[in-house]
């Protein structure tokens with residue numbers, strides 16, 4: 001008889017969210033309480049995990065992900081990096097609320113210093129709901145983090161039997177279980193029959209190849225987002241600048257166009273030293289340099305295909321290294 005294959009060691013870092021949520025009845029799919037179930041109970045509720053990995057759990061936070069902060073990210077990234085230097089840890093799974101999962105995933109994609117798999121997972125339905133999606137999602141995430149094919153692929157998101165890359169995935173629906181999509185640029189693969197199937201990888205730098213290092217950081221520079229809309233004014237922008245923002249992401253309409261009455265305030269903010277990144281609220285497509293605005297003349301940076309919320313993350317990390325706009329632009333085309 002052959003010896004059973006050695007299972008990989010996977011640590012689950014639990015942060016809260018709906019995957020750890022509970023509702024009043026089995027049909028409660030909104031209006032439930034997030035972040036109530038602890039990591040040991042999550043693990044015990046999926047006995048199948050023991051077949052795909054040696055699983056250990058740590059409760060790092062117990063919050064709904066709308067309350068995630070830069071400080072949570074720094075603490076989480078430091079814990080992930082510490083675990084992944086251990087020879088007895090082969091991969092990490094992070095259970096997380098879905099609202100900001102794409103942001104935490106992208107932050108970790110830029111600061112994790114390892115090729116070992118890091119997989120984020122959540123649920124759209126609380127653990128008490130009929131057809132809760134948390135257990136199968138957690139099972140898929142653990143088998144993905146335990147699998148050699150996931151090594152070196154950057155931080156991954158396992159939702160709805162699909163594998164998504166951290167840079168390009170987004171939550172596209174407020175409430176349905178198939179909310180996570182990588183529209184246009186494409187998901188990386190599927191999870192089926194207890195195995196990952198990969199078809200694509202991101203061409204952008206991440207994890208072990210990243211030049212960002214949060215090892216010595218206790219805070220990140222203040223970067224805020226101003227949202228574009230018809231009848232937009234500069235009140236929010238001016239308030240962020242007055243509050244000390246080091247950078248502002250302009251989530252403009254269309255191709256990141258600047259409203260005539262907001263452009264002077266953006267330019268004035270830049271002249272005060274605030275870095276302005278032109279981005280778009282549209283959700284798809286390239287934000288081209290010197291397209292809808294003369295970025296060279298204004299000394300602005302463009303976000304390329306990053307969503308405003310992901311551009312904010314890259315700019316915070318980039319500002320820990322440089323405030324030179326040419327160098328900042330290089331980073332926006334590299335990550």
Ligand SMILES: NC(=O)C[C@H](N)C(=O)O
Nearest residue numbers: 017018064065097098099
């Ligand atoms: N489905 C979810 O996880 C939503 C919840 N508000 C959270 O992000 O924590």
